Amino acid sequence: MPPPADPALVDKLVLANRILYRQGVVDGFGHVSARHDRSSEHFLLARNMAPALVRRDDMVTFDLAGEPLDAAGRRVYLERFIHAGIYRARPDIHAVVHSHSPGVIPFGVTQQPLRPVFHMAGFLGEGTALFEIRDVAGDTDLLVSDGRLGAALATALGMRSTVLMRGHGSTVVGASVEQAVYRANYAEVNARLQLQAKQLGEVIYLNVEEAAKAATSNDSQVARVWELWTREIGTIE
Amino acid sequence: MPPPADPALVDKLVLANRILYRQGVVDGFGHVSARHDRSSEHFLLARNMAPALVRRDDMVTFDLAGEPLDAAGRRVYLERFIHAGIYRARPDIHAVVHSHSPGVIPFGVTQQPLRPVFHMAGFLGEGTALFEIRDVAGDTDLLVSDGRLGAALATALGMRSTVLMRGHGSTVVGASVEQAVYRANYAEVNARLQLQAKQLGEVIYLNVEEAAKAATSNDSQVARVWELWTREIGTIE
Amino acid sequence: MPPPADPALVDKLVLANRILYRQGVVDGFGHVSARHDRSSEHFLLARNMAPALVRRDDMVTFDLAGEPLDAAGRRVYLERFIHAGIYRARPDIHAVVHSHSPGVIPFGVTQQPLRPVFHMAGFLGEGTALFEIRDVAGDTDLLVSDGRLGAALATALGMRSTVLMRGHGSTVVGASVEQAVYRANYAEVNARLQLQAKQLGEVIYLNVEEAAKAATSNDSQVARVWELWTREIGTIE
Amino acid sequence: MPPPADPALVDKLVLANRILYRQGVVDGFGHVSARHDRSSEHFLLARNMAPALVRRDDMVTFDLAGEPLDAAGRRVYLERFIHAGIYRARPDIHAVVHSHSPGVIPFGVTQQPLRPVFHMAGFLGEGTALFEIRDVAGDTDLLVSDGRLGAALATALGMRSTVLMRGHGSTVVGASVEQAVYRANYAEVNARLQLQAKQLGEVIYLNVEEAAKAATSNDSQVARVWELWTREIGTIE
Numbered sequence: 040m041p042p043p044a045d046p047a048l049v050d051k052l053v054l055a056n057r058i059l060y061r062q063g064v065v066d067g068f069g070h071v072s073a074r075h076d077r078s079s080e081h082f083l084l085a086r087n088m089a090p091a092l093v094r095r096d097d098m099v100t101f102d103l104a105g106e107p108l109d110a111a112g113r114r115v116y117l118e119r120f121i122h123a124g125i126y127r128a129r130p131d132i133h134a135v136v137h138s139h140s141p142g143v144i145p146f147g148v149t150q151q152p153l154r155p156v157f158h159m160a161g162f163l164g165e166g167t168a169l170f171e172i173r174d175v176a177g178d179t180d181l182l183v184s185d186g187r188l189g190a191a192l193a194t195a196l197g198m199r200s201t202v203l204m205r206g207h208g209s210t211v212v213g214a215s216v217e218q219a220v221y222r223a224n225y226a227e228v229n230a231r232l233q234l235q236a237k238q239l240g241e242v243i244y245l246n247v248e249e250a251a252k253a254a255t256s257n258d259s260q261v262a263r264v265w266e267l268w269t270r271e272i273g274t275i276e
Numbered sequence: 277m278p279p280p281a282d283p284a285l286v287d288k289l290v291l292a293n294r295i296l297y298r299q300g301v302v303d304g305f306g307h308v309s310a311r312h313d314r315s316s317e318h319f320l321l322a323r324n325m326a327p328a329l330v331r332r333d334d335m336v337t338f339d340l341a342g343e344p345l346d347a348a349g350r351r352v353y354l355e356r357f358i359h360a361g362i363y364r365a366r367p368d369i370h371a372v373v374h375s376h377s378p379g380v381i382p383f384g385v386t387q388q389p390l391r392p393v394f395h396m397a398g399f400l401g402e403g404t405a406l407f408e409i410r411d412v413a414g415d416t417d418l419l420v421s422d423g424r425l426g427a428a429l430a431t432a433l434g435m436r437s438t439v440l441m442r443g444h445g446s447t448v449v450g451a452s453v454e455q456a457v458y459r460a461n462y463a464e465v466n467a468r469l470q471l472q473a474k475q476l477g478e479v480i481y482l483n484v485e486e487a488a489k490a491a492t493s494n495d496s497q498v499a500r501v502w503e504l505w506t507r508e509i510g511t512i513e
Numbered sequence: 514m515p516p517p518a519d520p521a522l523v524d525k526l527v528l529a530n531r532i533l534y535r536q537g538v539v540d541g542f543g544h545v546s547a548r549h550d551r552s553s554e555h556f557l558l559a560r561n562m563a564p565a566l567v568r569r570d571d572m573v574t575f576d577l578a579g580e581p582l583d584a585a586g587r588r589v590y591l592e593r594f595i596h597a598g599i600y601r602a603r604p605d606i607h608a609v610v611h612s613h614s615p616g617v618i619p620f621g622v623t624q625q626p627l628r629p630v631f632h633m634a635g636f637l638g639e640g641t642a643l644f645e646i647r648d649v650a651g652d653t654d655l656l657v658s659d660g661r662l663g664a665a666l667a668t669a670l671g672m673r674s675t676v677l678m679r680g681h682g683s684t685v686v687g688a689s690v691e692q693a694v695y696r697a698n699y700a701e702v703n704a705r706l707q708l709q710a711k712q713l714g715e716v717i718y719l720n721v722e723e724a725a726k727a728a729t730s731n732d733s734q735v736a737r738v739w740e741l742w743t744r745e746i747g748t749i750e
Numbered sequence: 751m752p753p754p755a756d757p758a759l760v761d762k763l764v765l766a767n768r769i770l771y772r773q774g775v776v777d778g779f780g781h782v783s784a785r786h787d788r789s790s791e792h793f794l795l796a797r798n799m800a801p802a803l804v805r806r807d808d809m810v811t812f813d814l815a816g817e818p819l820d821a822a823g824r825r826v827y828l829e830r831f832i833h834a835g836i837y838r839a840r841p842d843i844h845a846v847v848h849s850h851s852p853g854v855i856p857f858g859v860t861q862q863p864l865r866p867v868f869h870m871a872g873f874l875g876e877g878t879a880l881f882e883i884r885d886v887a888g889d890t891d892l893l894v895s896d897g898r899l900g901a902a903l904a905t906a907l908g909m910r911s912t913v914l915m916r917g918h919g920s921t922v923v924g925a926s927v928e929q930a931v932y933r934a935n936y937a938e939v940n941a942r943l944q945l946q947a948k949q950l951g952e953v954i955y956l957n958v959e960e961a962a963k964a965a966t967s968n969d970s971q972v973a974r975v976w977e978l979w980t981r982e983i984g985t986i987e
Contacts, residue, residue, distance in 0.1 A: 066501070067501030067505070088500060091504055092507065117493070141468070145475075148473050149478060149479055156855060157859070158917060178486050180486070180490045181486060205480060206395060231852070235853075236856035236859050237475075238475065238856075238945065238948075239862055239945065239948070243917065246889060249892060253893075255891065260798075260828075263799060267800035267802055304738030304741045305734070324734075354730070378705070382712075382713050385630055385717050385718070386713040386717070388713055415722035415723050415726070417723070418632035442717060443717065474713070540975070541975030561971075563974055566981065613870060616946075618943050619943060619946040622867055623947055623954070624951075625951065652957060654869060654964045654967040655964050656869070680867070680954065680955075680956050681868055708946060712949065
């Protein structure tokens, strides 16, 4: 069992849950985790519940096999293996958002990558990865519900920021909670813009160089929007 | 006259009315019923009123012919026969939602079934049924306003979860109030996703096996979203 | 000068202004009027202001030439002639809504009529009329800003419920304030459904017989939705 | 350093920030400025922060090179050069809105101008300009982050009201804060209408004469909607 996580990280993760609900990235389903700040072999994720209702006391500590260490009888998410798989494969990642973000789903089920329509989505410069669970496990309930599927998802993700999950949703990763929430929000915004732009004609996407530069610039501005989003949530418990 | 229904069921039905309004599944019109918990030959449905305003005292008990037993002069819905017809034909069904859910209507009027775009809509695995009232009754006001039309609608529904009603709306059924509300909400969400996905290209829907497995998994998670939805409604009267 | 209007009518008209804003039928622009209940040669319409802010004291009485009788220096709407023209031409009409209702505008500018996609829009059974101001007055600011234009608009409307105004908006009429508000709301809803349905395939609209029957049925249910809408507005001043 | 700006102008600019957020024209990003009322060589713009949170004390005075005069250590927006460049080039302009207004972006990335679908958007009569930053500076982070880029943007804008910025957003200008906010709002509304109308068929846009006349008429009505918008914001600090 790792030492207690920084209370500021726990607060940030509670806020992330509520912000993602307010943005419409998650509804009653979806989840967001953070790698433990004092043990890179652990991560924090709420017990099985709607993100909008998460409070400090609802956080559970998991190891990188997806096993809860302090659930104390509380139900945990079936898909904790999404988070475990990614934290194992990507030491650079400190936060993971899994959602059924509605604008993004049409891209996964038509096997089309998201590409950056505007600079806010520079993190999509390399395009999105695609996870087709049928290739790994045949006909399933679509859920990433064991360690093998979690590992396969992480492999599909590779070094990208976002993986589309056909028939299911998407997963977005970040170097911090703030960055992962920023990316999950703008992946959704970009998806809606991309669908609309395609209806108008040939779309000029950011090229790889532009996207990389834009992503770097945006990273210096995340605090601006995080301040807004946390102020809109107000006090947490 | 059956014995009084469980107050917990009445509360659940009041909540369902308000949740469906908050989700945009119903507007000033639409209705949701529950089979009586102590008499399978009866069901509960509000008097003729906007779902958002329903309170405990507004519930009326109906028999399976669609006759109100305790209306005491209160107006009842013209379309109570939707509910009566389905409860007669489907002993497995304990709740029925009828609505003009906007994302779904374009599918009915173009005679295209809803199909599951994502796992949340696994209950659509068999596709939706279609009710064309012209085939049964010629040119009407589109309303299911007598027992014969109710029976015809139930026949069109068959063993599926959802029937599209051309030029009118749709009806979704469930084994519980929670499940019917869940399905009505995600039928609407799936419809919007299906329209968007079709604009992007060839859609890979869940196949029948995937849909069945997803539906089973989701049924174990309905309580999570029901907790959120009821908390958002707050106290009822 | 006619005798004072029924205070209940004034209240209804204040409510109509605010309901139409809440529905998104009007924004800061648009207006709704009612024929005077004690003088068919007059109508009530707010002074020049945003509908959401209208209060009882803001009502002005106009004659059927569009002249205000008790403005007492208050600015009046440039387009009061829409209302005057229609009340002159249509004795059956007691309320008029003019708006830039967003779903409807794409139909006017592509010269396509709204047609009833679902029974709630039975009042569109005859299809919508189209007013092309260029045919009457050449290149203008698009506003119906004098009596001649008001008369031309009323001629275009004919005996229908709704006229699309190319490059401008639309006008919907009713036999009562409640009916006009109901129609303005469901014209907007129907427009959005019609656009979406056309993207899916060939649309089966209500035929003329179905539409007429549905319109009659709906008219008996308007009170249900009016109760909801007025409850949501709450107290007026 | 110019004399202090009129407190009424500062208030108006605070309101503009919050109104634009409420309208969805800006989100956590975007900014609005006003030319100084007592020195045409200066302008007011908030420090680097989310528009929704701007208060009186957050205003900074800039010169037309984009240099802050009284930042006192506060961070300023990277893109203040958008504002500086336009105030230099356009003496007629007294307010500038830069945003990632979502309806507008699909037009920029497909190199299609906005054109006036309805009279409210008469200010778009000449069509929108297009700024392709690649033509000026090659592969960048898309941001207008120095004086040369600001000047190039102003050149692209020319004498129009609106310039689309490919892969980034748009900038709208006005002779007053109220007019710029009005235009930014209706550019967004018009963009959504234009996309929808194009899906229905051939669009009849306002011609140049109609657009000019409509723009003149609308300018006399801006106070109506400004009253509504400021009332909805309420008290500022």
